[in-house]
Amino acid sequence: MSDDIKDAVHGVEKELENVSxxxxxxxxxxxxxxxxxxxxxxxxxxxxNSKPDLRxxxxxTSTEHLNCPVCQQPFLEPLTTICGHTFCKSCIYECFKAFNxxxxxxxxxxxxxxxxxxxxxxxxxxxxxxxxVTNLIDDLQVYCLNxxxxxxxxxxxxxxEHHVISDCGYTGVHCNGKRYIKKNNNKENNENGDGDGxxxxxxxxxxxxTLTVERRFLSDNETECIHKVFQCEYCNADLTKMSEEVHxxxxxxxxxxxxxxxxxxxxxxxxxxxxxxxxxxxxxFRCPAHEIGCNWIGNNEPALEIHVQKNNCQLNQLLPYINxxxxxxxxxxxxxxxxxxxINKILSLIIQGKITNLGYNEPIEEINKYNSSIASLxxxxxxxxxxxxxxxxxxxxxxxxxxxIKRENSSLTDRKSIMNGLVNDNFMMKDDLSLQRVLINSLRxxxxxxxxxxxxxxxxxxxxNSGMDSENLDLFDMPxxxxxxxxxxxxx
Numbered sequence: 001m002s003d004d005i006k007d008a009v010h011g012v013e014k015e016l017e018n019v020s021x022x023x024x025x026x027x028x029x030x031x032x033x034x035x036x037x038x039x040x041x042x043x044x045x046x047x048x049n050s051k052p053d054l055r056x057x058x059x060x061t062s063t064e065h066l067n068c069p070v071c072q073q074p075f076l077e078p079l080t081t082i083c084g085h086t087f088c089k090s091c092i093y094e095c096f097k098a099f100n101x102x103x104x105x106x107x108x109x110x111x112x113x114x115x116x117x118x119x120x121x122x123x124x125x126x127x128x129x130x131x132x133v134t135n136l137i138d139d140l141q142v143y144c145l146n147x148x149x150x151x152x153x154x155x156x157x158x159x160x161e162h163h164v165i166s167d168c169g170y171t172g173v174h175c176n177g178k179r180y181i182k183k184n185n186n187k188e189n190n191e192n193g194d195g196d197g198x199x200x201x202x203x204x205x206x207x208x209x210t211l212t213v214e215r216r217f218l219s220d221n222e223t224e225c226i227h228k229v230f231q232c233e234y235c236n237a238d239l240t241k242m243s244e245e246v247h248x249x250x251x252x253x254x255x256x257x258x259x260x261x262x263x264x265x266x267x268x269x270x271x272x273x274x275x276x277x278x279x280x281x282x283x284x285f286r287c288p289a290h291e292i293g294c295n296w297i298g299n300n301e302p303a304l305e306i307h308v309q310k311n312n313c314q315l316n317q318l319l320p321y322i323n324x325x326x327x328x329x330x331x332x333x334x335x336x337x338x339x340x341x342x343i344n345k346i347l348s349l350i351i352q353g354k355i356t357n358l359g360y361n362e363p364i365e366e367i368n369k370y371n372s373s374i375a376s377l378x379x380x381x382x383x384x385x386x387x388x389x390x391x392x393x394x395x396x397x398x399x400x401x402x403x404x405i406k407r408e409n410s411s412l413t414d415r416k417s418i419m420n421g422l423v424n425d426n427f428m429m430k431d432d433l434s435l436q437r438v439l440i441n442s443l444r445x446x447x448x449x450x451x452x453x454x455x456x457x458x459x460x461x462x463x464x465n466s467g468m469d470s471e472n473l474d475l476f477d478m479p480x481x482x483x484x485x486x487x488x489x490x491x492x
Contacts, residue, residue: 028180029229034242036172036212039148043164044172044212052145052164060141060154066133070095070112074157075137078129083116086129096120146170149214159338169216175209177225217241261286261297289315292322293416314422318415329408336401343394 038044041056054076063074070091077089087095096109096118107120118125128134138158144151145160149170153163164171209225217226226241234254239247248255250270257272258265261279287294287307294315298304308316 030179030209030225030227031229031238031240031243032211032227034227034240036214037149038172041145041147042149042170042172043145043168045165046172046174046212050165052161054157054160056145057157057160058143058147060143063140066137066140074140075129075133078134078137079126080129081111081116081118082125083111083114085111085113086133087112092126093120144168144170162338162341169214171215172212173215173218175211175213175218175225175227177209177227178223179207179209179225179228181207213242287313287316289313289319292319293420314419314426318419322412325408325412329405332401332405336397336405339397343390346390 036044041058043052044050055071055073057074059074066074068075068078068088068091069085070087073088075086075088078086079089079092080086081092092112095112096107099109108118109120110117120126138156140157141154142157142160144153145164146168147153151168151170153168155163209227211227213226229238229240231237232239232244232247232252234248235252237247237252248269252270253268255269256266257269259267259272259275259279261276264275267275287296287304290296292315294313296307296313298307307313
């Protein structure tokens with residue numbers, strides 16, 4: 001018996017040795033068919049010099065009176081002529097080229113609107129538009145260039161370039177992930193049917209994936225190609241990082257979630273929204289203020305209407321104010337983060353020896369273009385003054401914005417405690433009213449009993465008197481009740 005056990009253990013050890021593989025003995029597969037979706041307005045940052053085309057911007061606010069007469073779009077780098085008309089820089093230069101018919105002599109022409117002769121080299125004929133107009137244009141609200149891919153960002157136009165280049169998760173970038181490629185001779189044998197379908201542990205040099213993917217699928221800690229195929233943890237389907245999100249939310253039948261209304265924890269994520277709609281139609285209704293703490297759940301719409309109306313739910317009355325406050329806090333936080341990034345960028349540029357205009361394309365000053373490398377006292381004074389201004393602005397921002405956020409958070413906590421106290425007082429008042437109703441009903445029943453007993457006694461006495469003096473009985477001698485007693489009986 002012991003020999004059989006030893007043989008079995010020895011066989012298991014051999015199987016384990018055959019199964020154990022090194023990291024390069026694993027069969028790697030890559031799915032290159034899943035590619036990024038390119039739209040007319042989408043932006044892909046394929047190299048460091050890539051810049052977004054601002055002509056493809058979709059504007060959120062009205063651009064009336066701020067459109068170029070040539071391209072009929074909001075101004076880009078606007079220039080104003082001596083005759084008072086404003087055009088985009090590229091548009092007016094294209095008009096000059098079309099007027100002259102020669103690219104080399106494209107700095108002279110005429111105004112497209114009134115044919116006034118213009119010379120671009122003369123600052124009196126063509127000069128930058130006043131800063132007020134430029135700021136109005138740059139402050140127009142726009143959507144992200146990748147909004148068709150799913151980006152929900154919107155903000156000022158001058159923030160767009162920084163967003164799509166540095167922050168947007170839907171911007172197309174190179175994967176740059178490592179791939180393990182099997183040697184060609186083994187690959188050809190397997191394709192011809194000569195191989196056994198297993199790797200022999202030999203690979204070519206690691207290749208770098210150059211396919212374009214969305215930035216949100218990449219991570220700083222991983223170096224492998226995101227086109228690598230792996231299995232779903234719920235249904236074992238073949239996935240990549242690019243298809244995992246869509247698969248789990250729209251395809252996987254075993255990605256179970258819990259319904260907040262009926263507490264059923266066996267609902268697939270792809271069916272969860274439809275299940276919640278059915279729960280709402282059948283029996284489960286939640287208060288609109290459940291996000292801020294209301295735990296009310298009803299069985300029909302009339303009950304929900306009664307709960308929401310007539311000041312029954314204090315949290316629902318405060319919901320609009322809390323939502324507005326949260327939006328303001330989010331806006332201030334976003335602006336604070338953006339300003340912090342810009343400050344860090346300015347500081348890094350100072351260290352490199354140049355300063356670029358915040359939010360604009362054109363540089364306003366490049367210190368490294370001076371003949372001497374900051375040797376004169378005048379240049380040193382400028383740098384000291386600039387550093388002082390940056391520190392002052394940073395201090396003012398921290399002094400004003402951060403205390404405002406902390407103060408709003410503390411006031412929100414106080415308001416929540418006040419609301420909880422009001423809700424508790426309301427419940428106590430409802431209990432007191434119920435007790436008063438019970439006492440009033442008890443008194444009403446006792447009074448009815450006393451009146452009934454009195455009436456029965458009067459009826460008995462009148463019957464005895466009628467038997468004894470039936471002959472002498474007069475109509476006006478019959479017992480009667482006064483009007484107050486009759487009204488009291490009617491009320492009871």
